[in-house]
Amino acid sequence: MVTARDIMNKEVVSVTLGTSLKDLAKIFVETRFSNLPVLDDAGNLVGIISETDLIEQHKPLHIPTVMTIFDWVFTLGSEKRFQEEVDRVTAATVGELYRKDPVTCSPDATVRELAGLMSQHKVHLLPVVDDGKMVGVLARLDLIRVMED
Numbered sequence: 001m002v003t004a005r006d007i008m009n010k011e012v013v014s015v016t017l018g019t020s021l022k023d024l025a026k027i028f029v030e031t032r033f034s035n036l037p038v039l040d041d042a043g044n045l046v047g048i049i050s051e052t053d054l055i056e057q058h059k060p061l062h063i064p065t066v067m068t069i070f071d072w073v074f075t076l077g078s079e080k081r082f083q084e085e086v087d088r089v090t091a092a093t094v095g096e097l098y099r100k101d102p103v104t105c106s107p108d109a110t111v112r113e114l115a116g117l118m119s120q121h122k123v124h125l126l127p128v129v130d131d132g133k134m135v136g137v138l139a140r141l142d143l144i145r146v147m148e149d
Contacts, residue, residue, distance in 0.1 A: 004114060005107035007146055008128045008136030014039050015049060017095030024094055025054060035125035037137060038098045045127050045134045047098040057091055104129040105138070111146055114138060 014037040015024055027036065028051055038047040091097040103121040105114055107130050117126060118140060128136040 002111050002146055003107065004105050004109045004126075004128050004136070004138055007111075007142050008107070008138050009142065010136045012037060012134065012137050015094050016041065017046065017093065017098070019094040021054060021057070021092060021094070021097065024049065028054070033139075035123075035139070037102070037125070037127050037134060038094055039134075044132075045102065045104070045129065047100045048102045048123070048125060048127075049094050049098040050124070053097050053099065057097060102127055104134075106130065107135060111143060115143055118143070 013027065013031050013033060015027065016039050018041075019027075024036075028034070034052075035048055035050045037045055038049050040046045103117055103123050104127045105117055107128055109117070109128075114126060118124070124140050126138045127134045128138060
């Protein structure tokens with residue numbers, strides 16, 4: 001039975017929390033990868049960053065609607081959501097934009113389990129973690145290659 005260990009990429013391209021978004025864009029262009037693992041200064045996996053995250057940084061900022069009734073001001077929409085959007089637009093490093101708590105798999109996960117994880121969580125990259133350390137990654141294309149055999 002084919003497992004993650006058999007098909008994972010062991011030579012992983014990753015970025016750190018301090019990687020600038022300009023450098024991230026360059027890495028995406030040079031590698032043609034659409035998702036990258038994010039590591040902290042100790043080399044531990046902390047999240048994933050995608051081309052979509054980078055592109056969404058440039059989408060228009062939605063300013064909440066404000067209503068005034070009898071000298072009372074009401075904000076329609078979440079202030080927290082607005083602050084998250086402001087943080088996204090002003091981000092300068094991967095650490096300010098990446099998605100935390102990535103979905104991971106074990107090296108012994110089967111192709112069926114890997115496909116299930118990717119489908120259920122709508123992810124395109126699965127870091128392969130063994131004893132708390134990232135030992136490789138699997139992309140959708142890696143699974144598709146196995147399916148054609």
